[in-house]
Amino acid sequence: MSASSAATAQVGDKPEDLTSADFKALSDLVYKVAGLCLSDKKKALISSRLSKRLRKTHLQSLGEYIRFIQEPEGRDELSEAISSLTTNVTSFFRENHHFEFLKRDVFSQWSSGRGPLKIWSAGCSRGAEPYSIAMTAAEFFKTKMPPVKILATDIDGTVLSQAKAGIYDEEEAKSIPPALKRAFMTRSNGPDDDTWQVAPAIRQLVKFNYLNLMDRWPMQGCFDVIFCRNVVIYFDEPTKQKLWGRFHDKIAPGGHMMIGHSERISGPYKDNFIVSGVTTYQKSDGLPVTPAAEEKAQ
Ligand SMILES: C[S@@+](CC[C@H](N)C(=O)[O-])C[C@H]1O[C@@H](n2cnc3c(N)ncnc32)[C@H](O)[C@@H]1O
Missing domain, CATH: 3.40.50.150 (Vaccinia Virus protein VP39)
Structure with a gap:
């Protein structure tokens, strides 16, 4: 990438980038399926978690990945995506x-x-x-x-x-x-x-x-x-x-x-x-x- 094109790089240029439209599609989907509300402030964390899944599926970008999990053939992967987005903090005798x-x-x-x-x-x-x-x-x-x-x-x-x-x-x-x-x-x-x-x-x-x-x-x-x-x-x-x-x-x-x-x-x-x-x-x-x-x- 040339210096000038790097300087003008847009969100969505890298495979792990989440465009606003992708983030909205993802948020709507996980809300509809699992009731989870994704915060815009956690976009970087969400992108990093989904990028791990992206590598496993061999798709080219997070945009492609999000389109895939909306399709019937992406149903199993949607479960994996939701798993990767949940917070699982727990402990024994929590709130005793x-x-x-x-x-x-x-x-x-x-x-x-x-x-x-x-x-x-x-x-x-x-x-x-x-x-x-x-x-x-x-x-x-x-x-x-x-x-x-x-x-x-x-x-x-x-x-x-x-x-x-x-x-x-x-x-x-x-x-x-x-x-x-x-x-x-x-x-x-x-x-x-x-x-x-x-x-x-x-x-x-x-x-x-x-x-x-x-x-x-x-x-x-x-x-x-x-x-x-x-x-x-x-x-x-x-x-x-x-x-x-x-x-x-x-x-x-x-x-x-x-x-x-x-x-x-x-x-x-x-x-x-x-x-x-x-x-x-x-x-x-x-x-x-x-x-x-x-x-x-x-
Ligand atoms: C922070 S943990 C809480 C664990 C435990 N109840 C505790 O207080 O230690 C939240 C759990 O809720 C689960 N969870 C989130 N959305 C869910 C849903 N729609 N249906 C069932 N479980 C869900 C997550 O997978 C996660 O394991």
């Missing part, structure tokens, strides 16, 4: 008050006459959240076969595979309380290997499935507790409001919903929930409420 709430207000209310408690971790990322629920239950009920059934779902196939394997590095495993780590994690044996794996009995308590929250939810019945934490922050207000209604309908009478520290239930379904703890809501609808919810509601 929710696990304390489970013990104090949910597990303590369970009686052997009823079936297992059904818990859904929606947007489970690499599995730290559902495994924290499983370990909390095993600790509370003092058995590796506690009366809980945990469903964990995510839109990102890559994180789901990692979650199923249940292998974490030393740094990630640090946030597991030592007693639970001793009881429910096993250290890998290799000389250079400093990873930890969730014990098989705990892994068996969690069923991982692919689920895009924007799609139809195929699960039958309701959940006693739904965790959907640090997921809706990537959605706009109309999408969040629709989701609150859908979650409400999937919570059993008197059941609970846990959300992330920066999230709030808003919109028309707000009144169908009672605040029962920190970023913890209980389905109200005139049905029985736990002592914690009654206190808060007064």
Whole structure:
């Protein structure tokens, strides 16, 4: 390229450049498919993440790549693109008050006459959240076969595979309380290997499935507790409001919903929930409420 042409180079000249039109097409697509709102400010990061996919597909430019993922034959690649655009930050016992709430207000209310408690971790990322629920239950009920059934779902196939394997590095495993780590994690044996794996009995308590929250939810019945934490922050207000209604309908009478520290239930379904703890809501609808919810509601 000559000095003069370099000086007049336009966005779109390099394969990894995203023109405004490409960015708009991409934003519209991922919003429609996954509910994700892409910020213009993150254009460089988005371009860098998609460029890795571009190299794998052998297409010539990001513009071509974005046109490809809009076509029916680009459907699998669209899933890969969405995976590369999601934020998967997670950790064990993140926002620990929710696990304390489970013990104090949910597990303590369970009686052997009823079936297992059904818990859904929606947007489970690499599995730290559902495994924290499983370990909390095993600790509370003092058995590796506690009366809980945990469903964990995510839109990102890559994180789901990692979650199923249940292998974490030393740094990630640090946030597991030592007693639970001793009881429910096993250290890998290799000389250079400093990873930890969730014990098989705990892994068996969690069923991982692919689920895009924007799609139809195929699960039958309701959940006693739904965790959907640090997921809706990537959605706009109309999408969040629709989701609150859908979650409400999937919570059993008197059941609970846990959300992330920066999230709030808003919109028309707000009144169908009672605040029962920190970023913890209980389905109200005139049905029985736990002592914690009654206190808060007064
Ligand atoms: C920041 S992580 C939160 C993980 C965990 N809930 C926590 O709080 O530690 C957000 C997760 O939501 C998932 N996600 C984003 N959009 C989604 C959608 N439309 N359907 C299902 N999962 C989605 C992402 O793939 C990601 O793993």
